Amino acid sequence: MGRKVSGKPTLSTVAKVTGVSIPTVSQVLRGTGRISEETRAKVLDAARQLHYVPNQRAAAMRSGENREIGVVINQLLNPFNAEVVSGVVDLLEDHGYLVSIVDTRDDADRQDRQLQAFIRHGRGGLLWVPAFDTPESTFDLLATHGIPTVTFLRHVQRKLDHVGIRNAEATALATTHLADLGHRRIAYLGGTDMTFVRKERIAGYESVISGRGLEPPLVWDSLDNKLAGLEAMIALLDEAPDLTAVVCNGDMVALGACLALAKLGIRPGREVSVVGFDDIQDAAVATPPLTTLSVSPRKIGRKLARTLLDRIEDPDMPPTVSELSAELLIRETTGPMIPRVPAKQDGA
Amino acid sequence: MGRKVSGKPTLSTVAKVTGVSIPTVSQVLRGTGRISEETRAKVLDAARQLHYVPNQRAAAMRSGENREIGVVINQLLNPFNAEVVSGVVDLLEDHGYLVSIVDTRDDADRQDRQLQAFIRHGRGGLLWVPAFDTPESTFDLLATHGIPTVTFLRHVQRKLDHVGIRNAEATALATTHLADLGHRRIAYLGGTDMTFVRKERIAGYESVISGRGLEPPLVWDSLDNKLAGLEAMIALLDEAPDLTAVVCNGDMVALGACLALAKLGIRPGREVSVVGFDDIQDAAVATPPLTTLSVSPRKIGRKLARTLLDRIEDPDMPPTVSELSAELLIRETTGPMIPRVPAKQDGA
DNA sequence: AGAGTTTGCCTAAACGTTTTATCGCGCAGG
DNA sequence: CCTGCGCGATAAAACGTTTAGGCAAACTCT
Numbered sequence: 001m002g003r004k005v006s007g008k009p010t011l012s013t014v015a016k017v018t019g020v021s022i023p024t025v026s027q028v029l030r031g032t033g034r035i036s037e038e039t040r041a042k043v044l045d046a047a048r049q050l051h052y053v054p055n056q057r058a059a060a061m062r063s064g065e066n067r068e069i070g071v072v073i074n075q076l077l078n079p080f081n082a083e084v085v086s087g088v089v090d091l092l093e094d095h096g097y098l099v100s101i102v103d104t105r106d107d108a109d110r111q112d113r114q115l116q117a118f119i120r121h122g123r124g125g126l127l128w129v130p131a132f133d134t135p136e137s138t139f140d141l142l143a144t145h146g147i148p149t150v151t152f153l154r155h156v157q158r159k160l161d162h163v164g165i166r167n168a169e170a171t172a173l174a175t176t177h178l179a180d181l182g183h184r185r186i187a188y189l190g191g192t193d194m195t196f197v198r199k200e201r202i203a204g205y206e207s208v209i210s211g212r213g214l215e216p217p218l219v220w221d222s223l224d225n226k227l228a229g230l231e232a233m234i235a236l237l238d239e240a241p242d243l244t245a246v247v248c249n250g251d252m253v254a255l256g257a258c259l260a261l262a263k264l265g266i267r268p269g270r271e272v273s274v275v276g277f278d279d280i281q282d283a284a285v286a287t288p289p290l291t292t293l294s295v296s297p298r299k300i301g302r303k304l305a306r307t308l309l310d311r312i313e314d315p316d317m318p319p320t321v322s323e324l325s326a327e328l329l330i331r332e333t334t335g336p337m338i339p340r341v342p343a344k345q346d347g348a
Numbered sequence: 349m350g351r352k353v354s355g356k357p358t359l360s361t362v363a364k365v366t367g368v369s370i371p372t373v374s375q376v377l378r379g380t381g382r383i384s385e386e387t388r389a390k391v392l393d394a395a396r397q398l399h400y401v402p403n404q405r406a407a408a409m410r411s412g413e414n415r416e417i418g419v420v421i422n423q424l425l426n427p428f429n430a431e432v433v434s435g436v437v438d439l440l441e442d443h444g445y446l447v448s449i450v451d452t453r454d455d456a457d458r459q460d461r462q463l464q465a466f467i468r469h470g471r472g473g474l475l476w477v478p479a480f481d482t483p484e485s486t487f488d489l490l491a492t493h494g495i496p497t498v499t500f501l502r503h504v505q506r507k508l509d510h511v512g513i514r515n516a517e518a519t520a521l522a523t524t525h526l527a528d529l530g531h532r533r534i535a536y537l538g539g540t541d542m543t544f545v546r547k548e549r550i551a552g553y554e555s556v557i558s559g560r561g562l563e564p565p566l567v568w569d570s571l572d573n574k575l576a577g578l579e580a581m582i583a584l585l586d587e588a589p590d591l592t593a594v595v596c597n598g599d600m601v602a603l604g605a606c607l608a609l610a611k612l613g614i615r616p617g618r619e620v621s622v623v624g625f626d627d628i629q630d631a632a633v634a635t636p637p638l639t640t641l642s643v644s645p646r647k648i649g650r651k652l653a654r655t656l657l658d659r660i661e662d663p664d665m666p667p668t669v670s671e672l673s674a675e676l677l678i679r680e681t682t683g684p685m686i687p688r689v690p691a692k693q694d695g696a
Numbered sequence: 697a698g699a700g701t702t703t704g705c706c707t708a709a710a711c712g713t714t715t716t717a718t719c720g721c722g723c724a725g726g
Numbered sequence: 727c728c729t730g731c732g733c734g735a736t737a738a739a740a741c742g743t744t745t746a747g748g749c750a751a752a753c754t755c756t
Contacts, residue, residue, distance in 0.1 A: 059744070061409065061743070226630060403712055
């Protein structure tokens with residue numbers, strides 16, 4: 001006995017040991033077909049003793065089934081995204097899927113390679129935040145291979161399922177809040193390219209500005225991290241010293257902006273109000289705690305997962321779009337407007 | 349023409365269109381074997397037109413080659429980890445690997461399921477931060493299946509390759525720095541379980557305490573996030589009001605601690621000094637900027653990837669251990685010791 | 697007891713590749 | 727004119743599964 005001791009155990013190994021045929025082993029392990037109690041026990045025993053682990057690749061190849069899904073995200077370092085992914089994983093792992101994540105860093109070429117790889121390696125479904133300048137050809141690629149795909153956050157193409165945030169509604173909410181507090185000169189800070197998300201958010205902001213007849217809109221660019229937010233805020237105040245409120249494109253920028261204010265001796269929530277977006281963990285523990293627009297990332301994650309599962313089950317449904325409303329969490333970085341004397345400010 | 353229009357194109361489709369055999373197509377696409385210029389051109393053409401994408405699963409099954417590697421990490425929300433992963437991906441993607449990430453959230457059961465899944469799905473290599481209470485059986489599982497594996501950060505088992513940080517050296521550096529500034533009552537804050545990492549760090553801290561004859565060591569628990577760090581710091585000061593310096597288990601905790609100090613009207617870097625660990629992005633832009641121990645996460649990432657590649661190339665090498673030294677970045681949360689009058693403190 | 701049904705297992709084929717061995721062919725050398 | 731050889735391509739086998747179909751033996755029913 002012990003012909004081929006080395007090498008990983010396969011169905012054939014188990015079959016040989018047990019003295020039954022390969023399909024029988026397969027059926028026992030998967031609980032299909034008619035099998036006598038006796039054989040079942042023998043097989044299970046042998047499988048356990050050999051530490052047999054099925055080769056999912058071979059299985060998938062034959063059966064077409066595919067329980068591996070890919071998450072393609074633009075920036076894993078962003079805590080909001082990371083939490084969305086958490087929610088996704090929760091639900092999908094419960095359904096027996098293996099979720100594997102990949103970070104495009106908003107580079108369309110990298111993204112293309114990664115998607116190609118996902119296709120080659122046979123992912124059964126995709127959750128995707130399209131990179132900034134995703135070309136049309138990338139969508140064609142996915143369409144050609146008919147992989148069930150749900151985009152999220154960035155709503156780029158209507159042919160795919162989508163889960164997102166009611167961005168315009170959210171920023172309108174924030175801007176209204178500020179207007180109600182008496183602010184009349186309100187800027188929008190954050191984002192760089194005119195991404196779809198940002199476009200929507202700015203639209204919401206501008207609608208309130210013009211609806212309330214406030215000072216003309218002022219949009220200022222910034223990358224999505226604290227340091228950039230800090231620098232941008234300083235520049236912005238230099239440009240518009242009479243500013244009393246800012247709606248930010250994300251919490252990272254908002255927190256950076258607060259740091260900038262502190263550095264200039266201006267108190268966030270007093271002389272200048274700041275509203276963030278995302279409600280990342282840090283927002284609640286910052287000093288002062290950040291007023292922000294909150295959409296539970298885990299909820300988005302679960303919604304995403306559910307949408308993908310539905311799509312996998314019925315690939316021919318018309319595309320679905322779900323948009324979740326944001327909630328305004330009023331903390332301490334917003335307060336009644338206090339007219340500002342545009343003071344001369346020096347660095348540091 | 350157009351027998352089977354639907355369905356994904358395979359080698360056989362391309363072969364039929366071109367009028368050559370399947371192996372010929374395979375050889376052309378992979379650049380092996382002897383092929384005439386004429387056929388080569390024909391095949392490439394057809395492949396392109398059909399949008400043919402090789403089925404990597406089938407290929408891997410036949411050839412045994414395996415260009416998919418898995419990253420198993422304990423907490424993706426931690427920015428340090430996320431940056432390590434960035435470094436890994438950089439290098440491995442260049443080598444034609446697909447890197448997929450999975451988050452255990454330090455749950456050993458989940459980790460087990462995920463590793464099982466990785467084995468079933470045939471990952472060719474693993475980069476792994478073992479979860480807190482990883483049982484021995486998990487290591488057996490990996491050993492049985494002989495998957496090239498490199499652990500990082502948590503050095504749990506000597507039979508596997510490892511890339512880590514010289515933890516004891518690092519905290520000793522920090523503690524020495526504080527002692528040099530005149531501090532005599534220095535606490536260690538952060539971490540909960542006695543993980544290997546934490547054990548090493550505390551050892552480094554204690555060695556300096558006893559070497560310099562300072563006040564006896566004081567170790568205080570905290571989860572690894574800002575809020576927990578904040579609460580822990582308050583509790584710690586309550587316990588030891590004469591404290592003048594803290595070495596922290598991570599930047600998140602350290603930043604939380606600084607928030608706590610600010611809340612109590614104590615200036616970090618003046619009345620109480622704080623040293624962090626990791627140098628996450630926030631550390632540099634915090635107010636005041638955090639003195640911290642820095643190990644370039646991307647460097648770790650690249651080292652990790654390199655180690656794994658070596659291991660895959662030669663599976664029979666004896667296990668390798670690489671440890672990177674941390675560097676002390678002195679910013680503004682540490683300063684000369686000022687004797688503290690243990691003031692009565694009330695909440696908020 | 698014979699016909700029909702159920703039970704328990706097996707054989708054969710298929711999934712899409714890669715690999716190994718082989719084959720026909722034209723050509724150079726003896 | 728036969729032999730040997732390099733070239734270009736092919737046929738067949740293999741990877742580890744799952745699925746469909748089949749076939750004896752053991753039951754059930756009249």
